[in-house]
Each structure stands twice: as structure tokens, then as C-alpha cells.
Amino acid sequence: MKLGVNVRTDRWHCWVCDRGGKTLLTLLRGRDREIYEEYLGDVRRNDDSGLEKIYVDPYLPQGFSCVVGSSSRSAGRVVEYLSHRGVDVVDMVTYRIGSCDFGRYSGRAIFPSFDVDGNPTYFVARAVDDRLEPKYKSDHFSKDIVSNEWMVDWSRPVDLVEGPLDAVKAGTNSIPLYGSSLREDTLLFKRLTSVACGAYVALDGDATKKKVRIARLLMSYGVPVWWVSMKYGEDPGGMEKEEYAERRAHARLLESREDLLMVEAGG
DSSP states (O other), rough: OOOEOOOTTTOEEEETTTTESSSSHHTTTTTTTTHHHHHOOOOOOOOOOOOEEEEOOOOOOEEESTTOOOOHHHHHHHHHHHHHEEEEOOHHTTTTTTEESSSSTTTTTEEEEEEESSOOOEEEEEESTTTTTSSSOSSOOOOOOOOTTGGGTTTTTTTEEEHHHHHHHOOEEEEEEESSSOTTTSSSHHHHHHHHOOOOEOOOTOOOHHHHHHHHHHTTTTTOOEEEOOTTTTTTSSSHHHHHHHHHHTOEEEEEEEEHHHHHHHO
């Protein structure tokens, strides 16, 4: 038998032709839809694509432990990597950054997310050796969350960034999107438009058009939006905290369509 299927995550891989996918739909499309639908069972519908998806219940990986206080070799490598990236011990404790001594997430810095009750909602594992692929690894979790909402103070403007390392540099009131988009049908958007008092949009420098879309969407709902300038190739995670704080201090409050056009032209 040469076809492997993970019945929990729906990932599959053929050891003969080396094809694989994150969902059996890519394997069964056009062949036997009824079998596929029966296999999926309880599914969630993705409103954008119309494709059916299932999500894994949030968890922390087996063998996970916080790197601070650990004497393992894996934790030591993660601490060394994070220190090189400007992440100090206080950050490691605050964000509960961890590592695994074994398993599919070993050799990676694990950035977990927790809800207001302390339950895990997501995690991203970042390779500490650039030769290790893929650079980022996670499981098939739903992204319809507010990352680390237990840390968020909605009475102050939040910082919207792309990834968890960006969030560490941007401060404890920052929220990673785990990407570069924001949809109206998400929990985060509901929070931003109902309880947040504004947002600093600080996506990477190569995502200007996506920053504009997010800013325009939030402004259309009356949310105050500040534009944090990033040059092409820049991102908060690659900056010192002081440098990001300086950029944030000089962020531009967007008040009109003309403001959007000006920041889009300037990056």
C-alpha cells in the first residue's frame, strides 16, 4: 500500500508519484464525490471557495514545553535563534514560546495562541534552521480566532500584523492575522468593529495592496485606522522593537480616500 492518508487532518501522500495534498478533495475530485462526502462527515463550509473543509480541534503539539527553564538541546537551539532575532527572555515567557524534543515539530520555535480562558486556539512552528523546510508548519486549524486574545486590551488600538514573530516585536496588543487578509465574517473583524477603538495596520512591505484593502474595509465601518509605513522587504519581525515603535509613533491616521491613495503610493 503506497497511499498514506491522515484520517485526522485529511492530508494525503502517494509514495509512488510523490503527489500529496491537504484535503482528499484534490485526490477525489471528479471521481467519487459521494465517498468523499461520506468520509468528511461533520464538515464546515468555506464561504469563499464553496469547498467543504474540516478543521482539527486546537491543541499543543506532543512534547511541547516552554523554552525558558528547559535544559533540552531543542529548547537551547530555539532560545539561540530567538535571541538572534531580537526576542528576549521576557518575550519568551510572555508569549509562551516553546519547543518539542521529538515529533514533526522538533527543531522549531513554537508560537502558541490562547483564548481568554487560557485554552489553545492555534500554533505556528517556525524552523530555527533555514535549511529545514517548510519554514512554517502548523496543523489544519481554523483561523477564525483572535490570536492570544487573553493579552488584548480592546480599550487601546491594536496592531494588525501578519505573523507571530511580527506580533512579538509589535507588542502585547498586537494581533497576527496568520496571513495578510481580513474578512468580514470572522471573529476578529467582529471584535474590531464592535469593541476595538482602532487599529494600526502593519503588514509587511510587500503587501501594500492588501493593507489598503484592510484599511478601507475597517474605515467603512467607522474604525479609526493608522497606517504603519513599511518599505518593500521590511516587516515588523525583522525590526528591533524600538524601530517598530518609532514607525508606529509616526503612523498616519487615515481619514479619507485621498489618504488611502497617498499611502498606497508611498508604501
